[in-house]
Amino acid sequence: MAGRDVASRHVAEYVAAVASELPGPRRIRTAALAELRDGLCDAVDARRQRGLASDAAAREAVAESGPPDIVAAAYAPVLADLTARRTALILLATGPVIGMLWVLALTPERSPGPLLGTAPVLPLLVATAAVAAVLTLAVTGAAQRLLGDVPQLPQLAVATACVAAVCADVAVLGLATSRALTDPGVLPWIVTLAAAASALRLAGSSRAAHHFLRTATRPG
Amino acid sequence: MRAEVLKGHLDGLLLAVLDDEPRHGYAVIEALRAGSGGQFDLPTGTVYPALRRLEAAGLIRSGWSVVTGRRRRTYRLTDAGRRALAEQRSAWEDFSAAVSALLQGQPWPAAT
Numbered sequence: 165m166a167g168r169d170v171a172s173r174h175v176a177e178y179v180a181a182v183a184s185e186l187p188g189p190r191r192i193r194t195a196a197l198a199e200l201r202d203g204l205c206d207a208v209d210a211r212r213q214r215g216l217a218s219d220a221a222a223r224e225a226v227a228e229s230g231p232p233d234i235v236a237a238a239y240a241p242v243l244a245d246l247t248a249r250r251t252a253l254i255l256l257a258t259g260p261v262i263g264m265l266w267v268l269a270l271t272p273e274r275s276p277g278p279l280l281g282t283a284p285v286l287p288l289l290v291a292t293a294a295v296a297a298v299l300t301l302a303v304t305g306a307a308q309r310l311l312g313d314v315p316q317l318p319q320l321a322v323a324t325a326c327v328a329a330v331c332a333d334v335a336v337l338g339l340a341t342s343r344a345l346t347d348p349g350v351l352p353w354i355v356t357l358a359a360a361a362s363a364l365r366l367a368g369s370s371r372a373a374h375h376f377l378r379t380a381t382r383p384g
Numbered sequence: 385m386r387a388e389v390l391k392g393h394l395d396g397l398l399l400a401v402l403d404d405e406p407r408h409g410y411a412v413i414e415a416l417r418a419g420s421g422g423q424f425d426l427p428t429g430t431v432y433p434a435l436r437r438l439e440a441a442g443l444i445r446s447g448w449s450v451v452t453g454r455r456r457r458t459y460r461l462t463d464a465g466r467r468a469l470a471e472q473r474s475a476w477e478d479f480s481a482a483v484s485a486l487l488q489g490q491p492w493p494a495a496t
Contacts, residue, residue: 182429199409199457200432206410206454207428230427238430242437306442306464 171212174222175204178232185236187379188247196243204229244379245304248322251372252300255293255325258365263290265358266336270343283339289332296325319380326373333366394426394434395443396472399465402444406460408451409435435459443468 179201186193204225211221229235263276271278279286300321303314340359401407401415409432416424416431438444443465446457461469 196433196436198455199436200429202454202456203409203413203428203432206408206456207413210410210414228427229429234427235429235433238427239433242433242440245440304440306440308441 171208171218171222172205174219174226175201175208178204178226178229181232182235182239185233186239186243187375188243189250192243192246192250196239196246200229200235245318248300248318248376249304251322251376252297252304252325255297255329255369256301258361259290259294259297259329262333262358262361262365265354265361266340269352269355269358270336270340279336279339283335286332286335289328289335293325293328293332296321296328300325316380319376323373323376323380326369326376329369330366330373333362333369337362337366393476394431395438396469396476397424398431398434398438399443399461399469399472402459402461402465403469406458408456408458412459438465 179197182200183193183197207225207228208218208221211224212218216224267276267279270282300318302308303321304318337359340355344355397416397420398412401412401419404415407415412435413428413431435444435446439446439459442462444459445462446459449456449458
């Protein structure tokens with residue numbers, strides 16, 4: 165039991181060293197490296213079955229896996245695509261919901277037409293965000309076989325989607341503010357809810373756009 | 385065998401290993417080592433992200449299972465993966481025949 169604990173500690177320290185070299189959300193890193201950890205445990209068990217002591221088995225398995233920076237470099241593009249994909253899915257899921265909230269908040273007719281007409285740039289921003297998000301899913305999914313490997317394309321596509329979402333949220337928040345100033349009074353709860361949702365998405369999209377643009381323009 | 389040579393063909397090697405039967409990550413590494421007569425000496429930790437990349441491209445698919453209390457991700461070829469493997473085998477045969485001819489000073493192989 166003590167031997168197995170030593171081996172587990174070696175494996176855990178190694179996986180932590182690989183994780184520390186990787187950017188991105190901790191949840192995605194942890195999920196991606198779970199398989200590496202389980203594979204190393206298999207490698208340790210195989211060596212123990214061949215008669216090696218736990219400590220030596222763990223050291224050999226970790227050495228065979230490779231230096232943490234080399235393994236992290238192999239994981240980095242996979243994680244970058246996973247993160248881009250997750251961000252694109254979040255934008256596609258929240259887009260219609262937040263859009264509907266603003267339609268309910270700003271148009272008595274409950275129709276998107278008047279809202280889109282008031283802010284002519286909105287249709288272009290919404291379309292840009294949607295197309296860029298769908299493109300991100302395409303180039304990080306099975307369609308990459310057809311499109312080929314275009315470096316940084318997923319990061320650029322999702323960054324475009326994030327920037328368009330930021331601009332759209334700024335536009336509707338500006339519209340709501342302008343209406344509130346011209347018609348002061350108690351804000352309907354739906355306006356407050358829509359504004360909060362847009363503000364939250366704006367903050368997240370800004371941070372994500374900055375991350376993906378930095379990743380896409382990083383040399384090497 | 386030099387690591388940089390193996391690295392360029394890793395995707396094809398992984399597809400070939402999975403052609404026989406579904407395998408989990410460590411079994412793929414063992415099969416690469418056994419199938420290459422011990423020549424495969426890439427850092428084994430780089431195999432797992434390569435498998436994830438092939439899965440994202442739709443060439444393999446995976447499923448989790450629990451074996452002796454440990455979670456294992458098992459991979460198998462998709463139809464697209466079988467087609468990609470066939471293409472890689474054909475391309476490799478043409479390439480290796482041409483290179484062998486050049487290195488050994490033989491006539492260029494006739495196009496088929």
